Every structure is written in structure tokens, then in C-alpha cells.
Amino acid sequence: MPLSVIVTTFKKENVKRPLEGFGVLVSSKEQKNGLRTLGTLFSSMMFPDRAPSDLYLYTTFVGGSRNMELAKASIDELKQVVTSDLRQLLRAEGEPTFVNHYYWSKAFPLYGHNYESVLQAIKKMEEELPGFFYAGNHKGGLSVGKAIASGCQAAELVISYLNSTSDDRGI
Numbered sequence: 001m002p003l004s005v006i007v008t009t010f011k012k013e014n015v016k017r018p019l020e021g022f023g024v025l026v027s028s029k030e031q032k033n034g035l036r037t038l039g040t041l042f043s044s045m046m047f048p049d050r051a052p053s054d055l056y057l058y059t060t061f062v063g064g065s066r067n068m069e070l071a072k073a074s075i076d077e078l079k080q081v082v083t084s085d086l087r088q089l090l091r092a093e094g095e096p097t098f099v100n101h102y103y104w105s106k107a108f109p110l111y112g113h114n115y116e117s118v119l120q121a122i123k124k125m126e127e128e129l130p131g132f133f134y135a136g137n138h139k140g141g142l143s144v145g146k147a148i149a150s151g152c153q154a155a156e157l158v159i160s161y162l163n164s165t166s167d168d169r170g171i
């Protein structure tokens with residue numbers, strides 16, 4: 001799925017409801033209230049040295065399966081979308097003092113589209129290629145934590161495979 005990441009800063013005095021915390025996820029039903037972003041990390045709340053002390057820095061995600069086309073929008077349109085959502089959520093008034101934009105054309109896999117057949121294909125590859133083990137965000141979850149767990153699990157399988165093949169060869 002494509003994703004745009006938009007980084008904005010606002011003067012602290014212009015953010016009238018500066019929520020403290022990790023961030024906010026926007027549920028899909030909030031689109032009817034005009035919210036079009038997927039969520040925002042309150043980056044300078046989590047890591048105060050990410051922005052000058054008089055600014056709040058926000059990292060906002062737009063796109064995904066919910067709004068694929070919007071992920072590819074121009075920086076001007078994305079800035080408007082983000083500014084509008086942050087105004088509603090945090091009462092961030094006026095224009096951001098800084099904007100940066102990253103576009104990820106293949107940000108992460110979409111679970112749900114024939115996912116069972118993906119799992120079957122991975123299983124088939126592992127069965128047909130002894131010593132091949134699949135890890136990563138296409139299997140078992142796409143979060144960093146799940147991707148690491150998937151990697152650890154694959155590493156265990158590699159170790160036991162190597163141990164078993166070295167036993168076979170009498171090494």
C-alpha cells in the first residue's frame with residue numbers, strides 16, 4: 001500500500017489543545033467528520049529534542065488502503081489535508097512553520113486480499129526449498145515488533161535446520 005508521511009511543525013502558542021502522548025489513530029468512520037489522515041505521531045512529545053522548544057512536531061500518515069489515491073497527492077494538497085485534521089484534533093491554528101513530505105509507493109503489504117493464498121505460497125516455497133525460511137512483514141503482521149518476532153522465529157528454524165544437516169553429514 002502507498003503511504004505519504006508528512007512532517008509539520010506548529011508554534012506551541014498556536015496549538016490550543018496540545019494533547020500529551022504517543023499520538024492519535026483516526027478510525028475510518030471519522031471520515032464522515034471530514035478527517036482524512038490515518039493518524040499522527042506526536043513526535044516532539046515523545047522525543048523533545050526533535051524540534052526547537054517553542055514548536056510541536058507532528059508526523060502524519062495519509063493513504064493506505066483507505067485512501068490510496070490521496071497518498072500520491074501533491075505536497076500542497078497533503079499539507080492542506082494534514083493542517084485541516086490537526087486543526088480539528090488539536091486545535092492547531094494557522095499554517096505549519098515547516099513541512100516535509102516522504103512518499104512510500106510500497107509502504108506495507110495489504111492483508112486480506114487473498115492472504116490465505118499468500119500463506120500457502122510461502123509454505124510451498126519453504127517445503128520445496130529445504131533450508132529456505134521466510135520472515136518479514138508479509139507473514140504474521142506488519143508492525144516492527146511482529147516483523148522482529150517473525151525474524152527470530154525464522155532464525156530458530158535456520159539454526160535447527162543447520163544443526164540437523166550437520167548431524168546428517170556427521171560434522
Ligand SMILES: Cc1cc2nc3c(=O)[nH]c(=O)nc-3n(C[C@H](O)[C@H](O)[C@H](O)COP(=O)(O)OP(=O)(O)OC[C@H]3O[C@@H](n4cnc5c(N)ncnc54)[C@H](O)[C@@H]3O)c2cc1C
Pocket residue numbers: 003005104106107108135136137138142143144145147
Ligand atoms: C512509513 C511507515 C511507517 C510505519 N510506522 C510503523 C510504526 O509506527 N509502528 C510499527 O510497528 N510499524 C510501522 N511500520 C511498519 C513496519 O515498519 C514494517 O512493516 C517493518 O519494518 C517491515 O520489516 P521487514 O523486516 O519485513 O521489512 P523491511 O524493514 O523493509 O526490511 C527489508 C530489508 O530487505 C532489504 N532488501 C530488499 N530487497 C533486497 C534484496 N534483493 N537483497 C538484499 N536485501 C534486500 C531492504 O533494503 C530492507 O533493509 C511503518 C511502515 C512504514 C513504511
